[in-house]
Amino acid sequence: MSGLLKFITCGSVDDGKSTLIGHILYDSKLLYADQEKALELESKAGSRGGKLDYSLLLDGLMAEHEQGITIDVAYRYFTTEKRSFIVADTPGHEEYTRNMAVGASFADLAVILTDAAKGVLVQTRRHARICHLMGIKHFIFAVNKMDIIDYSEKRFQEITAQINELVGQIGLENVDIIPLSATEGDNVTVKSLNMPWYKGDALLPALENVDAEDNIEDSGFYMPVQRVCRPDRTFRGFQGQCEGGQLYTGDTVTVLPSGETADVKSIHTAGAKTDNAAAGQALTIELSKEIDVSRGCVITKDIKAVITKSITSDILWMDDEPLLLDHEYIFQLGSGSTIAVIKEINYKTDVNTGNELTASVLHKNELASCTIALSDRITAAEFTAYPVLGSFILVDRLSNMTSACGVIRKARQVTDDDYSFVSGNTKISATLFDEYYYNMGDMKIDTAQKDYKTFTIGDVLPLKGRTYNYPKETDIVAFAEKAVIRVRNGKIIDFVPFAQYSFDVQYNAPLIDSRGFAINVNDQAELDKFRAEYADGKNQAAFWNKWLDCTKWRHILFNDNFWMI
Amino acid sequence: MLSHLDKLEAEAIYIIREVAAVCEKPVMLYSIGKDSSVMLHLALKAFYPEKPPFPFLHIDTTWKFHDMIAFRDRVAKEHGITMLKYTNKDGVARGINPFDHGSSYTDIMKTQALKQALKKYQFTAAFGGGRRDEEKSRAKERIFSFRNEAQVWDPKNQRPEMWKLYNPRIKKGESMRVFPISNWTEKDIWQYIKRENIEIVPLYFAKVRPVIKRDGMIIMVDDDRLKLRPDEKIINEKVRFRTLGCYPLTGGFASEADTLDKIIAETLQAVTSERASRAIDKDSIGSMERRKREGYF
Numbered sequence: 001m002s003g004l005l006k007f008i009t010c011g012s013v014d015d016g017k018s019t020l021i022g023h024i025l026y027d028s029k030l031l032y033a034d035q036e037k038a039l040e041l042e043s044k045a046g047s048r049g050g051k052l053d054y055s056l057l058l059d060g061l062m063a064e065h066e067q068g069i070t071i072d073v074a075y076r077y078f079t080t081e082k083r084s085f086i087v088a089d090t091p092g093h094e095e096y097t098r099n100m101a102v103g104a105s106f107a108d109l110a111v112i113l114t115d116a117a118k119g120v121l122v123q124t125r126r127h128a129r130i131c132h133l134m135g136i137k138h139f140i141f142a143v144n145k146m147d148i149i150d151y152s153e154k155r156f157q158e159i160t161a162q163i164n165e166l167v168g169q170i171g172l173e174n175v176d177i178i179p180l181s182a183t184e185g186d187n188v189t190v191k192s193l194n195m196p197w198y199k200g201d202a203l204l205p206a207l208e209n210v211d212a213e214d215n216i217e218d219s220g221f222y223m224p225v226q227r228v229c230r231p232d233r234t235f236r237g238f239q240g241q242c243e244g245g246q247l248y249t250g251d252t253v254t255v256l257p258s259g260e261t262a263d264v265k266s267i268h269t270a271g272a273k274t275d276n277a278a279a280g281q282a283l284t285i286e287l288s289k290e291i292d293v294s295r296g297c298v299i300t301k302d303i304k305a306v307i308t309k310s311i312t313s314d315i316l317w318m319d320d321e322p323l324l325l326d327h328e329y330i331f332q333l334g335s336g337s338t339i340a341v342i343k344e345i346n347y348k349t350d351v352n353t354g355n356e357l358t359a360s361v362l363h364k365n366e367l368a369s370c371t372i373a374l375s376d377r378i379t380a381a382e383f384t385a386y387p388v389l390g391s392f393i394l395v396d397r398l399s400n401m402t403s404a405c406g407v408i409r410k411a412r413q414v415t416d417d418d419y420s421f422v423s424g425n426t427k428i429s430a431t432l433f434d435e436y437y438y439n440m441g442d443m444k445i446d447t448a449q450k451d452y453k454t455f456t457i458g459d460v461l462p463l464k465g466r467t468y469n470y471p472k473e474t475d476i477v478a479f480a481e482k483a484v485i486r487v488r489n490g491k492i493i494d495f496v497p498f499a500q501y502s503f504d505v506q507y508n509a510p511l512i513d514s515r516g517f518a519i520n521v522n523d524q525a526e527l528d529k530f531r532a533e534y535a536d537g538k539n540q541a542a543f544w545n546k547w548l549d550c551t552k553w554r555h556i557l558f559n560d561n562f563w564m565i
Numbered sequence: 566m567l568s569h570l571d572k573l574e575a576e577a578i579y580i581i582r583e584v585a586a587v588c589e590k591p592v593m594l595y596s597i598g599k600d601s602s603v604m605l606h607l608a609l610k611a612f613y614p615e616k617p618p619f620p621f622l623h624i625d626t627t628w629k630f631h632d633m634i635a636f637r638d639r640v641a642k643e644h645g646i647t648m649l650k651y652t653n654k655d656g657v658a659r660g661i662n663p664f665d666h667g668s669s670y671t672d673i674m675k676t677q678a679l680k681q682a683l684k685k686y687q688f689t690a691a692f693g694g695g696r697r698d699e700e701k702s703r704a705k706e707r708i709f710s711f712r713n714e715a716q717v718w719d720p721k722n723q724r725p726e727m728w729k730l731y732n733p734r735i736k737k738g739e740s741m742r743v744f745p746i747s748n749w750t751e752k753d754i755w756q757y758i759k760r761e762n763i764e765i766v767p768l769y770f771a772k773v774r775p776v777i778k779r780d781g782m783i784i785m786v787d788d789d790r791l792k793l794r795p796d797e798k799i800i801n802e803k804v805r806f807r808t809l810g811c812y813p814l815t816g817g818f819a820s821e822a823d824t825l826d827k828i829i830a831e832t833l834q835a836v837t838s839e840r841a842s843r844a845i846d847k848d849s850i851g852s853m854e855r856r857k858r859e860g861y862f
Contacts, residue, residue, distance in 0.1 A: 004569050072705045072723060075697045077750045084569055086748060098725045102707075105727040134727075213566065226579070227586040231615035239612075241579045270578055271610035280567045282578035282611065295586055318725050332730050335586070393730045400734040405727040541589065 005212060008073075008088040008103040010131065011113030012123035016144045018074075020113065020182035021089050024204055025078055027189040072096070073103040082208040094123060097130070097365040098318035101405065104131045105391075108212035109138040111203070116145045116155060116179070120162040126351040129170055129367060133314055133407060135387055138174045138212045139167075142203060147181040151194045169354045178203055219279070220303035221245030221253070222386060224334035225295055229284055230536060237268065237284040238293050240335065243388040247277045247285070247301060255291060256298045256379040257307040258481070263288035290499075292482040296336030298379045298389065305381045305389055308411040309374045309429075312346070315406030316367055319396060323362035328446070329403060331374060333392040338376040340394060345370050369409070376480065377414055377429060383407035398444065420514075421455050421478075421485055423495040428478040428485065432516035435467045437559040445556060457492050468516050468554045473507040478514045479534070503527045518552035570757055577745040578611040579729060580708060581692065584743050585611075585618050587733045588690035591743075592683075595621040595648065597633040598809045599765045600694035602640075603746065603754055606763050608692075609644060620647035622682060622691070626674040627652060628663055628811035630787050636766045651682035663813040664792065671814075680716050683740065690733070690741040698750045708747050714738040755832055759825045769828065771805040771820040782816035 009017040074089045088103030104110065110131040114124055131139070141163045149155045156179045167175050178187055179198050186192035187202040201209070222244050229237040247253070251264045267277050268284040277283050285299060298305065317323050323342060331340035347356035348368035362368050383390030394404040420430040434447040455461060463470040476485040477498060484501040486494040486509070503524040511519035511527075521527045530547055567575065584591050593608060595601045608617040623637055641648035653661075656673040663670045683691060697704045707723050709731040724732055733741060746754075758765060768785075775786045777797045784791065785806075786799050791813060793799070804817035805828075822828045 003566065004572065072720065074704045075748070076704065077698045077748075079752075099723075102725050102727060226582045229612060229615045235614060237614075239582055241575060268613060270574060271613040278567065280572060280575055282575045282582075284613070330734070332732070335583075388729075391728050391730070393725075393727055393732060395732050395734055400724075400732070400736065402724045402727070402732045405725065405730075 003213065004084045004086065005109060005207060005210065006086045006088070006107045007109040007111060007207065008090050008100075008107040008131070008136075009111045009113065010090045010100050010104070010127040011142075011144075012115070012118075012121045012127075013091075013093050015113035015115045015124075016182040017113055018089055020111075020142065020144065020180075020188065020203075021076060021087055023182050023185055023188050025076065027185060027204075072099045080204070080208060085207065094126070094365060097126065098316070100127060101130050101134060101316055101318065104134040104136060105405065107131075107134075107136055109140065109207070109210060110136045111140045111142050111207075113142045113144045113182075114159060114163070116143050116149045116159060119159050120166060122352050125166055126365075128166055128172065129349065129351055129354075130316060132170050132172060133316060133367065134405075135383065135391070135407070138210055139172050140176045140178060140203065140206060143177065143179045144182050146179045146186060146192075146195065147184045151179075151186070151192075153195070153197045156198075176200065176206060178206065219244030219386065221247045221251075221299075221301040222303050222305070222389065223247075223283060223285070223299045224336070224388065225293055225297045225299060226335045227295055228293070235286065236290075237266075237286050238297075238299060239282075239284045240299070242277050242279050242281050242283050244279050244303070244386060245301065246279070247283075249275045251301055253285075253287070253299050253301050255293050256300055256305055257377050258292060258297070260291040262291050296334070296378075298334060303381070303386060305379050305386065306411045306413045307377050308380050309377055309414050310412045311372050311374070311380060311408050312369065312410040313372060313392070313406040313408045314367065314369050315362075315394070315404045317362040317364060317404050319399075319401050319403035320364055321396065321399070321401075321403070322364075323404065325360065328397060330395040330397055331372070331378075331392055332395065333378055333380060334388055336378055338374050338378060340375070341373050343371045343373050370406070372406075375431065380408055380411045382409065382411070419454055421476075421492070421495070423456050423492075426481065426483050426495045428481045428483060428514065430476065430478060430514035432468070432470070432476065432512065432514055433462060433465060434516075435465055436554060436556045437467070438556050439559055446559075455492060457494065460491050461487060463487075463490060467557050470512060470516065470553050471510060473504075473509040475501070475504065475509050475511050476514060477501075477511055477519060480514075498531070501527075512553060513548065516554050518549040520547050520549055570753060570760060573746070573749055573753055574607065574610075574757070576748065577607045580731070580743060580745040581608055581611045583731055584690050584692065584733070584741075588741060588743075590686070590688050591619040591690040591692065592649070592686065592688040593617070593619060593621045593692040594679075594694070595623045595637070596694065596809075597623065597629065597637050597766060598694070599754060599758060599769060600696065600746065602763050602765050603749075603757060604692065604694045605640070605644070605646075606761060607745065616644075617646060620649050622649045622651065622686075622688075624675060624678045624682060625650050625652045626678070626811050627657060628674070628790075628813060630766075630768055630785070630809060630812045630815075632768050633766055633809060640764070649682070649686070651678060651685070653678035653681060662790070663811055674811075683716065688740065689735060690743055692743050692745060694746055695744045696749050696751070696754075697747050706744065706747070708744050709733060710742045710744065711735070712740045712742060716740065718742075752829070752832055755825065755829045759829065766809060768806045768809055771803050771823045771827075773801050773803050774817070775799050776802050776804055776817060783818060785812055785815075785817055787812040 009021055011017055076087045078085050088106055090100040090103040112124060112128055114120055143156055143159050160177050163177055178200060179195055180187035180203060186194050189202060189204040191202045223240040223242050225238045226240045229239050247264060249264050249267055252261055253264060254261050265286040265288045267274050269277055269281045325342055329340050331338050345359045346369040348359040348362060348366055350357055379389060381389040390408040392406055393402050396403045419427040421428040434449050437446050437448060439446045472490045474487045482498040484496045484498055485492055511521050513519055521530050533543060593604060653674055661670055661673045695703055707726045710718060711724055712718060735741060776783050777786060777799055783804055802819060805820045805822060806815055806817050809815060822831045
């Protein structure tokens with residue numbers, strides 16, 4: 001009945017997380033003989049006077065052996081008669097909180113250890129909050145080291161009260177509290193005779209019986225597109241994983257963010273054709289007609305997602321470098337990515353009290369609510385409704401470090417004001433009027449946006465700025481929206497679908513993209529070639545390097561302090 | 566509800582597709598072992614009806630079992646995939662061999678060869694079949710595992726990997742190692758091989774083979790480069806292999822398991838974990854982590 005359970009163990013340092021898991025593996029005869037032998041050997045060399053040190057089974061890195069602590073999350077695999085488990089054993093030190101969060105993002109259930117002598121500590125609270133942030137819905141608080149306090153029921157009740165207070169503060173559901181001793185084995189795999197007053201299950205049976213399966217089948221269907229599969233001219237399939245709901249051949253689906261619809265012509269699940277697909281499966285979907293679908297799009301049926309450029313989210317900052325307001329980060333959500341700027345830290349959370357504090361900067365391991373602006377429209381949703389459309393990471397553009405992770409609490413639907421060009425149903429986002437500055441402060445290129453204005457047919461465009469100078473006759477290609485804006489004598493005269501667009505021989509109008517980069521297309525033949533290569537889905541760096549010239553109409557100005565402009 | 570194996574399969578396919586979509590020049594390492602057979606199978610499924618949009622790479626130490634090389638060439642041909650082969654020519658010229666050079670043999674013919682090959686072809690991402698249940702330091706490695714310019718892994722400073730949001734970003738010269746079957750166990754591998762009817766090298770099945778016993782290991786006599794010591798003689802025993810590598814370094818063991826069902830049954834009640842039969846891992850505690858930091862897979 002119960003499938004695979006992924007869980008984590010967390011809690012403060014020295015609360016005995018690795019020892020607990022080591023003991024479960026040892027007790028359940030889940031170790032191979034050579035592992036057991038290595039354990040005995042290493043224990044002898046260790047600090048615990050020759051007694052079996054179960055944590056040695058998990059702390060695999062040499063640095064961890066030396067320091068006697070867990071630095072990074074370790075994954076262990078074991079199977080009992082009732083169930084298969086993957087356990088992520090996570091570090092307790094505050095320094096390594098982000099590695100603990102990695103484990104939490106992976107788990108369905110958290111076992112949070114508390115030292116019976118010390119009670120609920122700051123780190124216990126921090127971990128409980130992070131587990132909640134990452135979407136864990138099932139919690140077991142393991143009150144460990146009961147042997148040290150002589151298995152006192154009174155002390156256990158005191159800690160239970162502390163835990164319940166924390167649980168109420170964060171709003172956790174599905175909470176169990178178990179008194180145990182990881183070193184002595186009380187209430188670990190079997191019920192302890194030392195605590196007859198405790199009526200619940202031991203830890204392992206509790207893990208074996210919990211139902212932590214998410215009901216993602218009941219959701220609407222959605223699949224972020226990872227890639228386009230084009231083995232030949234006759235087949236064009238969209239590949240990704242079904243993140244919720246079900247899909248049948250013949251269903252009508254909506255592709256976001258464009259909103260175009262089509263029918264499902266065929267479905268393949270991992271190599272075989274099928275008539276229906278279920279949540280969790282790897283799919284290849286063929287649609288009934290040619291519509292624009294590429295990586296980052298989401299194929300949907302009956303879901304409530306929004307197209308957004310502005311989100312409110314709870315984030316965990318994980319980088320050694322602090323979070324800077326108005327600094328640009330790469331934003332990854334689902335299969336899409338864009339540029340994000342943190343516009344405001346609404347508050348940061350005191351992990352101990354839960355109080356909301358004002359802040360203008362965030363440091364490593366801090367939790368905060370932020371308002372984030374995105375440079376392109378993305379398909380998103382609240383994390384609790386559609387986890388995959390509601391969770392993201394921020395990546396530093398210079399170091400490539402994964403700087404933060406976050407979940408969306410609110411996403412604001414874009415309106416026409418958020419677009420640069422609008423005509424009828426065609427809405428186009430463009431950055432060709434952004435100025436490019438080389439920022440002498442942090443030695444990188446920044447972009448500055450003009451005050452927002454939406455242009456439509458008949459409008460005169462500001463074709464000359466400080467760092468750009470576009471010709472009066474030009475055709476602006478918006479790839480995401482698959483449309484071309486014709487500009488003649490400085491005015492917008494028409495919006496044309498990219499597929500129907502042909503090269504203007506009369507004006508020889510040069511092509512630029514929506515960023516203002518020149519497209520190296522000088523006649524109809526080159527346009528056809530460009531369009532074919534683009535349609536092939538090979539829109540990677542090599543493709544853009546071949547076809548785009550970033551400096552033909554644009555240049556970069558030096559600036560001492562970009563944000564003072 | 567998807568089964569345990571279905572979930573593992575979907576996860577691996579997701580990861581393989583991510584790499585193909587976002588990494589500039591990926592390659593799939595192919596060691597000819599059972600995990601590689603599973604990886605190849607997953608890659609074929611992930612892109613169907615397209616062929617995998619990347620080549621496969623075999624690091625040939627010249628000491629692999631002959632059955633393995635024959636299997637590699639046949640499989641590549643059957644599936645119509647590109648199979649690159651790379652050997653450290655300098656190592657061959659210097660006569661580096663597993664008998665005389667011990668662990669420096671592994672470094673020169675495997676680790677250095679792999680680094681040379683990745684550099685030669687300028688691959689930016691390499692899939693490996695590593696599993697977290699194999700060894701303790703592997704249990705801590707990310708699925709998208711960053712390598713710096715010297716192709717070195719820094720276990721103390723791994724990028725956080727949240728949900729399924731893999732960060733593939735690298736600078737020139739840096740690369741990624743990607744492990745799509747990180748979360749599989751040996752048992753999962755065997756059950757999947759059975760379910761999907763995946764072909765594996767016959768050496769995994771028990772058969773009477775010519776072997777010698779040396780330093781507590783059963784070594785198969787695969788060719789005449791194995792020089793017998795005075796007290797050794799070749800005997801015929803029914804043996805099989807749990808892992809496949811270079812024949813002088815890969816110990817077989819006595820087994821009657823000549824079908825997949827018997828292998829699975831044997832695996833379930835195994836008393837020795839997989840890597841114990843590989844000579845190189847026993848050198849010292851932390852030997853795998855050390856070699857990984859140096860660039861070994």
